[in-house]
Amino acid sequence: MSPLVIYNTLTRRKETFVPLVPGRAGIYVCGPTVYDFIHVGNARTFAVFDLVVRWLRASGYEVTYVRNITDVDDKILDRARSRGEPIGAFTERTVAAFVEDCARLNLLVPDSEPRATRYIGPMLELIERLESKGLAYRGANGDVFFSVHDFPGYGKLSRKNLADLRAGERVAVEAAKRDPLDFVLWKAAKPGEPSWPSAFGAGRPGWHIECSAMSGRELGATFDIHGGGWDLQFPHHENEIAQSEGANAKPFVNYWMHAAFLNMGDEKMSKSLGNFFTAREVLDRLDPVQGGEQLRFFLLRGHYRSELAFTPELLDDAGNALRGLYTALREVPAAQAPVDWSHPLAARFRDAMNDDFDTPVAFAALHELRAEVNRTRSGALAGLLRALGGTIGFLQRDPEAFLKGGVTLDVDALVAERAAAKKAKDYARADAIRAQLDASGIVLEDKPGGATEWRKK
């Protein structure tokens, strides 16, 4: 049996996954900054790590899954201020919306969802430790900075060196910094902003220290997997390494995983271009019953390290493929049984997933199994299909209900009327009813023996 292999951004190669503690895995994923609804690109990243966690569990690991919530940040303060809403009330709403979006996408609830504002103490401890080690200093403006050139490994994740970074410096240099690359750990309080008392004076944390503190508190100084979006490699993850390893003098993370971007067509999705859809916006446009799994399927059928283009056509395409899988399960009732890993297609699925979560190949195995189910009408194989899909969060719905979707029309009455017409050999009437239903997005399927199934197109 193939071992699980993970592409580690730190080493830029696939490595066999060896957890710190046999049989266990700790994973930390950078969650949202809750200043708005998440967009479909964010949804991709979260879906990817949901897949990772599910596969680790399916592989027998006892997983501790941590995904934080950044609930104090410039953008949050700006939004709350412009809405004239207290920050706490604003973030309560945005967090609730995030939870709702995750549920619609059938994402697992993490074992822990630390919020930055509840971990100020650990953050300050970390900053104090950094200061005592000479890695942090207080600027003239009251901010506390991390001293990048005092941390020897800086740049090892993103493969950048300080000289190149300085040459590429494009931002007005903060006068209080000793080095333009130094980043803020603690921001001195400003009027009208939330702040917490500290040995450095009242203030609030910088973004990077939040993740170092929360991950360390939840998973320990060293843990197995840290995930996030591709763009977080630099500076965010680089800075996390500097902070955590600087303070603890221990390796921070063994496997760094980064999910590639979802693009809008062939353009980068960006808030400044305004070319993005929120996850809920997309879900609202899909069938209420099928939409969540359809979007999830769309997001995961490409490899997580490859960029993916978002277009309505591709979303439809994914929906058609997914409905095909459910159609097989509707035709052949699935037997309840654990996965039989000795089946060649199950082994292929497992090997693909173990090869750095190669979902395209894993889904290919599922599709081949679907054809096998249709050919053999074997309940055992249907059960295998359903169980394999279940390992990564798919195909668990009732097929009949899934395929009928959120149809509100009284289809059954029309189907009965058509059956009567057919019996009377009034095919014109029967076909008219079918055309009428088709116009409403409903497809009829006559079964041998006279029964008629229907599904949403």
Add this chain to the structure above:
RNA sequence: GGCGGGGUGGCAGAGUGGUUAUGCAGCGGCCUGCAAAGCCGUGUACAGCGGUUCGAUUCCGCUCCCUGCCUCCA
């Protein structure tokens, strides 16, 4: 300028030194009152130019093109 990721059949998307990826769409057939679903069959894709090799889409070099990060960002 520094560092990085890519160019695969109509579309999407894996993978491999020589054998069918897979899906969607299309086409032909079976089935069907007709459809739908399903099954069967079907498409000589691997940016270009050199090189290595018995043989390269798959390794090496060069060229062209697209694209990400270096600033908040999934």
